[in-house]
Amino acid sequence: MFDKLEDLIHHYEELMNILSEPDVASDTKRFQKLMKEQADLAPIVEAYKEYKQCKQNIDDSLQMLEDESDEEMRELAKEELNDSKKRLEELEQELKILLLPKDPNDDKNVIVEIRAGAGGEEAALFAAEIYRMYVHYAESRNWKVETLEVDETGIGGMKSVDFMVTGQGAYSVLKYESGVHRVQRVPETESQGRIQTSTCSVAVMPEAEDVEIEINEKDIRIDVMRASGNGGQCVNTTDSAVRLTHYPTGIVIYSQTEKSQLQNKDKAFALLRAKLYDLELQKKQDAESEMRRSQIGTGDRAEKIRTYNFPQGRVTDHRINLTLYKLDKIMNGDIQEIIDACIAADQAKKLANMNEDA
Known part of the structure; x- marks a missing residue:
């Protein structure tokens, strides 16, 4: 050394x-x-x-x-x-x-994808709250948040939302948020007062540049259409919405958050590049030996990583056995303590693996 x-x-x-x-x-x-x-x-x-x-x-x-x-x-x-x-x-x-090997993506901006899981409308409401949690956290770091794609429900929930976070080292911090987030609480729609468990999945992907992911035009179908939903005067009056279909992977991107077709197209391609780059990272990680794979980080997307228990006011991160009784603050973006604990656990695991290899 x-x-x-x-x-x-x-x-x-x-x-x-x-x-x-x-x-x-x-x-x-x-x-x-x-x-x-x-x-x-x-x-x-x-x-x-x-x-x-x-x-x-x-x-x-x-x-x-x-x-x-x-x-x-x-x-x-x-x-x-x-x-x-x-x-x-x-x-x-x-x-x-x-001196630990640095993740080459750590300095990059990120694209975050949140999807409502089990739990119907309650899961969509929870997904919207998790989205707001990350927006508040990004604002506390003076990072910029830009919505790329969103599918909202009528009562304030989000079936899905994709957004970009621009800021120095965004991926090095937010990569620990990938996985399934679970909420336990009594939904407003529940008349019997029973606690319901709902989930949403979070995928954090590093922004990919053109030079990193080359997209063949023959592999893409681009459709333009009129935007729908809540969007002001331009909705249903101009063909501003863009849908990309990537034939080799079956990935479909729909973007309508901007009034300009060109801006929506740029956003759609940024999201597609990030998803394709993320697929490559997942393949690479799957090919690595278990010993070298980090215990904490961009691991199994189906892994339940955190529970938000509203009746008890607690948040538990299952990967590192950390429980904090400040749910209100966490839902308002105060997640730095959890992230710091994940980083420390990740470093400890890597050091242990390094000592085993030595």
């Missing part, structure tokens, strides 16, 4: 020298690539520098204990020694985590 860290520091210094050259900024693409690489390496370099400083502090404290006879100075040296040893252990763990 330390040989690798020394190599990284050397490479980081080379990067800084290159970035200081006056003509580098003239090549925008190269400059952005170098800046991103520098930003990715900076936390590792800083942690390793602090690690080496702690090692030096330990050596200095031990030398002082050997040379010093004054009891007060010896006590100070012992205190410095204990603090440095404790921090050294923390930094070693931090460095192991920082």
Whole structure:
């Protein structure tokens, strides 16, 4: 590990020298690539520098204990020694985590797909609440949310909704939300006061660029039609809605959220690219050995990952055995604690697998 860290520091210094050259900024693409690489390496370099400083502090404290006879100075040296040893252990763990292989999609924007599952109208209402939960969370991160496709019910529910979240590192955080979300509560339509269990599924897909997913025009059928539903004056007056059919996979995308046919077409293709890219990621993950597969993350889409129990005011994440009694706050977008716990569990699993492989 330390040989690798020394190599990284050397490479980081080379990067800084290159970035200081006056003509580098003239090549925008190269400059952005170098800046991103520098930003990715900076936390590792800083942690390793602090690690080496702690090692030096330990050596200095031990030398002082050997040379010093004054009891007060010896006590100070012992205190410095204990603090440095404790921090050294923390930094070693931090460095192991920082050196874990990074998901190449982590910095990407995401497209989230929510589908109402078992539970009829109540499931559609729950799907709409989960959608709003993510919108509030994205707003708390100053991320942009753009609806791509939505199928609403008459009483405020959503049979399905697809939306894009644009923000630095969106996929690295939201990828832990993929799976089946379950709600337990008394529906407003339930006259007997019985608790009902309903579900919705969430799929989080990294945004795919044209260069990553090449779509053959012969594999696509594009239909244009008049939009329907709640959409203002343009509904049923212009052929603005777009439907894409991808023959090889059978994927059908329908987009009508914009007044412009061109904008709806762009949104539909963005969603199609994300779904095709996601299929490729799923194939790749299925091909990997179980040992290397992350316990937490973009795993089995049919996996029940979380329960929202309204009568008890609790939310339980079943993957990491975490239960929080702040359901109201969570439904209002306060999900960072759950995400942080998932990230920590994921890192712990990867470290354990790395130690097994070593």
